[in-house]
Amino acid sequence: MKRELPLVITALVGLVMIVEYFFEIPGASTAAKEMQDWAIIVAAFALAVAAINLALTHARNISQKRPGWIHSVLLIVSLIITTISGIFLGMDSGAFSFIFNNIITPCGAAFYAMACFHLFSAAYRAFRAQTPQAAALLITGVLVMLGRAPIADVISPHLPSIANWLMQVPNLAGMRAVTISAAVGMIGVSLRILVGIDRTHLGIGQE
Amino acid sequence: MDVLSKLGDIDNRILYIILILVLLIPMVRPIGIPISIGPWTRTSFAVLSSLKSGDKVIFDFGYNVDGAPDVEPIAQAVMADLFKRDIKIICVCYNAQGVMIAEKLLRPYEEQGKVYGVDFCNLGYVAGEETALAAYARDLKKTFPLDVRGNHTATLPILEGVTGAPDVEAWVFFTDGGAEPWVRQVGPLNVPVIGGLITVSAPNAEPFVQSGQLAGLLIGLRGAAEYEILTNNPGAAVAAMDAQSLGHLLLILFIVFGNIAFFVKRSKGPIGSKEVSK
Amino acid sequence: MVSGRVSGFMALLIIFGTMMLGIERAKKQLPTIRKIAGLEAIDEAVGRATEMGKPIFCTPGWSDITTSTAAPTFAALDIIHHVARLAARFDTKLVVAIAYPNVFPLAEQVVRQAFVLEGKADVYEPGTVVFTSPEQYAYAAACLGIIQREKVTATVLVGHFASEAINFAEASAAVGAISIAGTESTTQLPFFTAACDYTMIGEELLAAGAYISQDPVRLGSINGQDYVKLFSFIWILIGSLLTTIGSVWMKDILTR
Numbered sequence: 001m002k003r004e005l006p007l008v009i010t011a012l013v014g015l016v017m018i019v020e021y022f023f024e025i026p027g028a029s030t031a032a033k034e035m036q037d038w039a040i041i042v043a044a045f046a047l048a049v050a051a052i053n054l055a056l057t058h059a060r061n062i063s064q065k066r067p068g069w070i071h072s073v074l075l076i077v078s079l080i081i082t083t084i085s086g087i088f089l090g091m092d093s094g095a096f097s098f099i100f101n102n103i104i105t106p107c108g109a110a111f112y113a114m115a116c117f118h119l120f121s122a123a124y125r126a127f128r129a130q131t132p133q134a135a136a137l138l139i140t141g142v143l144v145m146l147g148r149a150p151i152a153d154v155i156s157p158h159l160p161s162i163a164n165w166l167m168q169v170p171n172l173a174g175m176r177a178v179t180i181s182a183a184v185g186m187i188g189v190s191l192r193i194l195v196g197i198d199r200t201h202l203g204i205g206q207e
Numbered sequence: 208m209d210v211l212s213k214l215g216d217i218d219n220r221i222l223y224i225i226l227i228l229v230l231l232i233p234m235v236r237p238i239g240i241p242i243s244i245g246p247w248t249r250t251s252f253a254v255l256s257s258l259k260s261g262d263k264v265i266f267d268f269g270y271n272v273d274g275a276p277d278v279e280p281i282a283q284a285v286m287a288d289l290f291k292r293d294i295k296i297i298c299v300c301y302n303a304q305g306v307m308i309a310e311k312l313l314r315p316y317e318e319q320g321k322v323y324g325v326d327f328c329n330l331g332y333v334a335g336e337e338t339a340l341a342a343y344a345r346d347l348k349k350t351f352p353l354d355v356r357g358n359h360t361a362t363l364p365i366l367e368g369v370t371g372a373p374d375v376e377a378w379v380f381f382t383d384g385g386a387e388p389w390v391r392q393v394g395p396l397n398v399p400v401i402g403g404l405i406t407v408s409a410p411n412a413e414p415f416v417q418s419g420q421l422a423g424l425l426i427g428l429r430g431a432a433e434y435e436i437l438t439n440n441p442g443a444a445v446a447a448m449d450a451q452s453l454g455h456l457l458l459i460l461f462i463v464f465g466n467i468a469f470f471v472k473r474s475k476g477p478i479g480s481k482e483v484s485k
Numbered sequence: 486m487v488s489g490r491v492s493g494f495m496a497l498l499i500i501f502g503t504m505m506l507g508i509e510r511a512k513k514q515l516p517t518i519r520k521i522a523g524l525e526a527i528d529e530a531v532g533r534a535t536e537m538g539k540p541i542f543c544t545p546g547w548s549d550i551t552t553s554t555a556a557p558t559f560a561a562l563d564i565i566h567h568v569a570r571l572a573a574r575f576d577t578k579l580v581v582a583i584a585y586p587n588v589f590p591l592a593e594q595v596v597r598q599a600f601v602l603e604g605k606a607d608v609y610e611p612g613t614v615v616f617t618s619p620e621q622y623a624y625a626a627a628c629l630g631i632i633q634r635e636k637v638t639a640t641v642l643v644g645h646f647a648s649e650a651i652n653f654a655e656a657s658a659a660v661g662a663i664s665i666a667g668t669e670s671t672t673q674l675p676f677f678t679a680a681c682d683y684t685m686i687g688e689e690l691l692a693a694g695a696y697i698s699q700d701p702v703r704l705g706s707i708n709g710q711d712y713v714k715l716f717s718f719i720w721i722l723i724g725s726l727l728t729t730i731g732s733v734w735m736k737d738i739l740t741r
Contacts (some may be wrong), residue, residue, distance in 0.1 A: 022493070040585070053589065101311065104272060111652075118652050125460045154240060171410060182687035407648065
């Protein structure tokens with residue numbers, strides 16, 4: 001029963017959602033909406049479980065004075081302050097706004113900017129014309145990079161057109177092919193999960 | 208020859224320092240590289256510039272603070288243009304962070320005299336992503352009975368006569384993800400839909416403009432700069448374009464260095480195990 | 486039926502039907518799937534980690550199981566289960582970082598089950614699966630921190646990723662780790678392809694579970710999907726020709 005019940009629930013819920021999406025059956029929309037609400041509630045509880053795990057992991061780091069335990073102290077203090085200010089003072093309170101505007105936003109933006117540096121070093125390290133395919137990748141990459149920057153018009157008026165053509169014809173064709181095959185694959189994975197063929201995620205994996 | 212082969216082994220820290228300098232210097236001392244206007248920005252501008260004073264536009268904030276550097280300048284440029292022409296903006300939020308982002312962008316205009324509830328409003332966020340979008344695209348007041356400031360949405364003057372997407376003159380969304388949810392849920396509702404996207408998501412969204420499912424696209428910081436130029440309001444996005452151009456050139460230069468080193472080393476002997484082709 | 490969704494329903498029936506046909510055929514003769522380099526490299530990666538006594542880092546990406554990117558997350562959990570089994574077998578330390586709370590209990594179950602199947606239930610440590618944050622860059626920062634502090638020798642980056650993909654790939658390269666990546670996200674594939682040692686593209690990730698298990702039923706369903714792709718190719722060809730000559734028949738069919 002422990003093995004079968006999750007599979008039955010998965011199949012039933014999946015069937016309701018599919019029926020609701022494709023057919024206008026009275027009651028199906030209500031049932032689907034109800035299940036979506038349940039999913040949101042379950043997600044909220046899962047967040048609580050995960051947050052407790054996070055706190056316990058870092059509490060363990062602190063109690064055992066593992067290397068970097070001071071960062072765990074910082075994390076737990078931040079977690080408590082942000083939770084209290086958000087729940088008890090409200091999202092429009094001065095404290096929460098300060099945390100959001102002056103800590104979360106700049107940290108997120110800084111990390112996003114880090115991608116630029118990582119991209120730079122990755123391109124420097126990896127874009128070598130070792131094979132004809134790698135050379136083709138290198139040349140098209142350079143043309144697109146140049147063509148998309150404002151300086152392209154200064155270098156040559158044809159560069160933006162070349163870059164646009166590369167992006168909108170061969171690149172888009174390749175991306176569409178990957179997207180279509182990935183979409184078929186995703187439907188396949190989803191159907192296999194719904195009918196119980198794929199069960200690894202339930203801990204009923206291969207023996 | 209030794210120097211040439213060492214061109215491929217420059218320490219990452221030196222690369223990063225050079226990159227920082229190349230990006231910072233033109234922001235402090237702009238060069239003024241001319242910026243051409245792309246077709247997607249022109250299309251978006253054509254739609255938005257046809258709006259008249261008093262028209263209503265929905266701004267849908269669907270990006271997180273992490274993606275803000277690339278897409279927020281678009282929101283700022285379009286918001287500045289629309290408010291300048293007394294076009295009313297109804298803000299909704301596709302994700303939770305959108306609420307605070309919208310409030311942050313709207314606050315300066317409120318301080319300049321725009322009236323909440325008349326010139327603009329912020330309806331907030333409801334959980335559910337695309338499911339929620341499907342709901343509020345069809346009925347804003349039912350999905351958002353209260354706005355973020357606790358007002359009943361049925362009583363807001365700006366929402367008079369507005370039930371859903373067909374009752375506004377344009378829907379502009381800003382996202383650091385894909386455009387597909389808006390294409391699916393808002394596109395069929397007989398309203399021009401314009402997307403503000405990060406640069407990396409643009410290739411996936413361009414077919415939607417070609418097919419007419421989207422009325423226009425504003426792509427990344429470059430899209431924001433182009434819009435600022437079209438609206439005669441150059442700002443932070445235009446200022447960053449010189450840095451973008453020089454950054455691209457620097458990257459190409461170092462790729463060339465790396466390849467020179469590679470070919471010099473190859474001409475000397477067998478390739479090492481780290482340089483196996485992908 | 487809901488207007489505008491008839492063709493979608495037909496497509497779903499066709500995919501389901503061909504999958505079932507594929508499964509029936511597979512019961513008689515096991516289909517073959519070509520080698521997927523990324524999956525073959527997992528053994529090498531675990532072996533290297535065992536020799537060097539350093540951990541392996543895995544993550545199923547930045548995605549929940551309630552969104553349209555749930556399928557890659559489930560596929561990633563399949564791969565992580567396989568990695569966990571090898572790690573348990575060879576007593577190699579494993580760290581799995583999770584972004585979304587919904588995925589956390591599944592990942593814990595998947596990894597714990599792997600240890601149980603290898604007879605190493607008592608060796609499993611509660612800190613093996615780590616919840617980080619659903620905030621994109623908080624998750625990225627946590628993963629980068631783990632990779633750099635633990636000096637991992639292998640990273641398995643499979644699932645749905647956004648712009649943090651390049652950060653993970655470069656962090657792996659910086660510590661000299663073998664990086665095995667796989668994603669269906671076309672915006673991140675170029676970064677992984679350029680920066681990682683092995684990359685599984687699109688459907689290669691989604692077929693991983695079948696490939697690893699060599700289960701006839703799962704292999705048969707993958708085989709059936711290939712016929713769907715062939716059918717899609719023919720459909721696209723016909724559609725392109727018809728649209729070129731000005732016919733809207735295909736468009737009408739697909740928008741019904």
